[in-house]
Amino acid sequence: MKVLVTGGAGFIGSTVASALLDGGHVPVILDDLSTGRESFTAGRAFYRGDIADRRLVDRIFTEHPDISATVHCAGVIVVPESVRQPLRYYRENLAKTIALVDHLAGNGCRRVLFSSTAALYRPGADFGVDETSPVDPTSPYARSKALVEQVLADAAAAGEVTAVALRYFNPIGADPQLRTGLQIRDPSHALGRMIEAWFGGEKFCVTGVDWPTRDGTAIRDYVHVWDLAEAHVAALTRFDEVAATEPNRLVAVNVGTGTGTTVRELLAAFEQFTGEPFPYRETGPRPGDTAGVFNRSRRGQELLRWRPRYGIADAIGHALRWRELDAAGPAGATRTGPAGRARP
Numbered sequence: 655m656k657v658l659v660t661g662g663a664g665f666i667g668s669t670v671a672s673a674l675l676d677g678g679h680v681p682v683i684l685d686d687l688s689t690g691r692e693s694f695t696a697g698r699a700f701y702r703g704d705i706a707d708r709r710l711v712d713r714i715f716t717e718h719p720d721i722s723a724t725v726h727c728a729g730v731i732v733v734p735e736s737v738r739q740p741l742r743y744y745r746e747n748l749a750k751t752i753a754l755v756d757h758l759a760g761n762g763c764r765r766v767l768f769s770s771t772a773a774l775y776r777p778g779a780d781f782g783v784d785e786t787s788p789v790d791p792t793s794p795y796a797r798s799k800a801l802v803e804q805v806l807a808d809a810a811a812a813g814e815v816t817a818v819a820l821r822y823f824n825p826i827g828a829d830p831q832l833r834t835g836l837q838i839r840d841p842s843h844a845l846g847r848m849i850e851a852w853f854g855g856e857k858f859c860v861t862g863v864d865w866p867t868r869d870g871t872a873i874r875d876y877v878h879v880w881d882l883a884e885a886h887v888a889a890l891t892r893f894d895e896v897a898a899t900e901p902n903r904l905v906a907v908n909v910g911t912g913t914g915t916t917v918r919e920l921l922a923a924f925e926q927f928t929g930e931p932f933p934y935r936e937t938g939p940r941p942g943d944t945a946g947v948f949n950r951s952r953r954g955q956e957l958l959r960w961r962p963r964y965g966i967a968d969a970i971g972h973a974l975r976w977r978e979l980d981a982a983g984p985a986g987a988t989r990t991g992p993a994g995r996a997r998p
């Protein structure tokens with residue numbers, strides 16, 4: 655398969671591209687490098703530009719007429735930022751996706767695998783959700799994803815596209831071969847902040863301790879980014895079969911591990927991995943935060959014939975090793991290096 659990967663210079667898209675290559679497929683990357691890293695595209699077909707640029711999309715399909723599907727990862731992703739800049743989030747994630755899908759359909763590429771998010775679910779009493787759980791996003795970021803799903807559902811009903819949405823839970827870790835990992839300088843997600851605090855010799859800040867969870871901190875389903883990437887390859891490999899399970903509808907599939915982990919539990923797993931106590935402080939929740947959800951659906955395993963292979967300790971290890979390598983290498987030369995930390 656030859657597959658267009660938007661956002662293929664970013665954290666998840668670059669890992670998807672590696673998993674495609676490892677599976678004998680060919681990724682073609684479209685990325686504007688707004689948060690992506692050019693070195694992640696080395697040795698891969700790469701077009702720098704905006705997903706909404708019709709001329710660029712036309713050029714890609716002229717040069718690669720055998721692209722059979724698109725994985726659409728490009729977008730802006732920071733929940734608290736979306737609360738401050740909703741118009742930007744709706745423009746980047748919703749308006750530009752409509753333009754992209756229109757250009758894709760115009761080029762005869764109707765198979766769309768969309769990067770959606772479990773953040774669109776309303777947390778239930780026990781925080782477990784499946785694909786039929788109520789969708790009730792609480793931030794402009796999550797709402798932009800729910801709106802794209804709605805657009806794709808309508809386009810699928812009209813036969814304009816065949817669409818599958820992978821609703822990611824919380825991807826962490828790095829490519830186990832360390833070809834790519836988290837590329838942004840100042841991550842906002844819990845494990846990213848933990849790693850920066852640990853390398854910087856600072857306290858980790860737990861944001862939100864009054865959620866109705868077992869220990870008051872928010873719960874998430876942390877899925878290794880390599881497992882997530884393999885779920886994409888599985889979905890692409892049997893795309894028509896998966897789409898045919900709900901003809902003329904958007905097929906939504908949760909991609910999580912099935913295990914809920916609180917922030918305190920993630921911190922404990924980090925301490926266990928490094929063998930050192932991790933000092934922390936506590937504050938109120940961030941804007942747009944939710945108590946969280948974990949996956950309780952088996953649809954991903956059944957429809958995609960996929961199952962996660964890695965656990966949280968693997969993900970922490972890969973993320974730490976990537977961070978260490980990245981700080982040392984040319985791509986990370988401007989970053990602060992590990993603050994005298996011994997390798998765990």
Ligand SMILES: NC(=O)c1ccc[n+]([C@@H]2O[C@H](COP(=O)([O-])OP(=O)(O)OC[C@H]3O[C@@H](n4cnc5c(N)ncnc54)[C@H](O)[C@@H]3O)[C@@H](O)[C@H]2O)c1
Pocket residue numbers: 660661662663664665666667684685686687688689690691703704705706726727728729730731746750769770771772822823824825843
């Ligand atoms: N990271 C998570 O926790 C998470 C969870 C659920 C869903 N997702 C979704 O997965 C996708 C990828 O997320 P990520 O963590 O890899 O983020 P990322 O920021 O690392 O990657 C996004 C990529 O898209 C590119 N991009 C952004 N806008 C673009 C545009 N208009 N045209 C072309 N390229 C553009 C960026 O340069 C970047 O390389 C996003 O759609 C995100 O919403 C992420």
Ligand SMILES: O=c1ccn([C@@H]2O[C@H](COP(=O)(O)OP(=O)(O)O[C@H]3O[C@H](CO)[C@H](O)[C@H](O)[C@H]3O)[C@@H](O)[C@H]2O)c(=O)[nH]1
Pocket residue numbers: 731732733771772773822823824842843844845847848859860861862871872873874917939940943944
């Ligand atoms: O330094 C931190 C960072 C986060 N948290 C807490 O940890 C929990 C999880 O936060 P994350 O940011 O790791 O996870 P989210 O599900 O809130 O958001 C993540 O997933 C979203 C999509 O689902 C977006 O992609 C977003 O950018 C990405 O961070 C939240 O309660 C948050 O308040 C902390 O306690 N301290």
